[in-house]
Amino acid sequence: MSGRITLEHGSGGALARELTEQVIYPYFQSQDYPELVDAGSFSLAGPALLTTDSYVVDPPFFPGGDIGRLAVFGTCNDLAVCGAVPLVLTLALVLEEGFPIADLHRVLHSVRSAADEAGVRVITGDTKVVPAGKGGGIYINTAGVGRATPGLELSPARIRAGDRVLVSAPVGSHGLAVLAARESLAIGTTLLSDCANLHPLCAGLAELGPALRCMRDATRGGVAAVLNELASTGMGMEVLEDAFPIRPLVAAAANLLGLNPLEIANEGVLVAVVAAGAEAQALRILRGHPLGREARGVGTAVADRRGKVVLETTIGGRRYLDMPRGLLLPRIC
């Protein structure tokens, strides 16, 4: 099957079945998913976590990744930061009439390799087709189920004054890489999305036990949004602008575009809050993995300034780092 997606591919008739059987299903057929049924089976005992994310990134292919890789890692990361081991995924496609079937193959291949890399299986799916002008080429939703880690309790409510805030990797790459690809900016060829599977970092930090307070992946709204969300449960946060790892290219491009790297979306940056005494061990764990080599402590939870994030700036001033407002970068995930 080649050419482009037509409305008939979404009709539920013969062509829809051919698309599923010949194009989509072959990427995921397995012992665990031996026939095309309405639901895939899995098994688990005890507490589990369920999450979902839709991906509407524009363009669907960008330096360092694509919508398929994003859809797998993004959803697995949502489970991982909650302390779960990702197990199984759904894959729901909303295709726009006219989308090239070759591009669909490219995305599906990417979904499968990312799933293999993350150790999860896609066990069920769905495909809808919307008319030209009612979609964005391809939108993907993945939902994921993970096995909760017994005894691991993670919540911003567990943050105490003096706790340290760690960031696992340089910030701002993903949003800028997508923007560069969309607007054909020259920086696009060297700036790569950081799209990655954060589970190894999360599982490593889980060894800290109760000293690990909570984790977040800093996607839409960047680290600024995450820090404000964590502060909103009661603590204040004091962070050092200089402490955040930022690649020079990202800093330069963000400066040129008038964007704050701390507000730009990432797809491979973990924010973790740990007890002060566990900071050194946490950084050793993070830096022991290729994704966390540049991990840094960036700030401290404080008892005053409740609900606020205070940024000590490079030039020595202090200002609030607010929850981002305004348009930011739309459709970066």
Added chain:
Amino acid sequence: MSGRITLEHGSGGALARELTEQVIYPYFQSQDYPELVDAGSFSLAGPALLTTDSYVVDPPFFPGGDIGRLAVFGTCNDLAVCGAVPLVLTLALVLEEGFPIADLHRVLHSVRSAADEAGVRVITGDTKVVPAGKGGGIYINTAGVGRATPGLELSPARIRAGDRVLVSAPVGSHGLAVLAARESLAIGTTLLSDCANLHPLCAGLAELGPALRCMRDATRGGVAAVLNELASTGMGMEVLEDAFPIRPLVAAAANLLGLNPLEIANEGVLVAVVAAGAEAQALRILRGHPLGREARGVGTAVADRRGKVVLETTIGGRRYLDMPRGLLLPRIC
């Protein structure tokens, strides 16, 4: 919060958080989902089923239902026909810039009431915003987890010659109701979608034990698509055109529009295959529930005509009822 959805509602910043906290989350906050986190927790022991469906119905509100009700029942039905008890759902919204927030409230209210009716909980969600001209007002994805019923093995591979094919309710209403609403056809006011929660019927039939071979909900492609799918695993199917329950209004409208009611999507029609000796009991079970009052036996599995569905027509002729081809009705779910 009132007015319309803007791109900023999808940015991950302050306005996105307000939309989630003030508009969406209040419909689903519960003891089981006490705070806004990336993943919702649930618990089950043993075999489970996972399913997903995206809903892109146009228009989102139609006589007898709306996209919210569809998104809950459709996904629960996919679990129910596989013999599972639906437990928890995800809710992922893709909103188009300009979508009225009042309509969003209407959809969310509908999701919540349908979930209550089906006995499931929405425990996690996601919201994305796409620019005007890149969406359809509102698209919804729901994924669902259900508890598998131990010992209940359902598969088209279990169909034997002589088995009977049952249909639980009149066919063709949903697709025509949506089409009428979309095209402002006059039939739209009296023709209602059959959108319904099929789990009570499925759970009832499960009492048949091994005599229940398999179940399907006849959505896209109608009963014609389901029968062909069941036949594709090896058996032939012989069905009587006259035996299918069809409301006179649906028959008349389909005739006028040149559509075959057997190819029109339903959202509340169960197709079940049972051992011949269990047909009477199966019909009693179905007819004992308001959704199954008009249940009928419509045909028989046969050893010849493998992979084919033969329709004995009203005027006494015999023809193949093929897997639907062509455009059918796009965006009816």
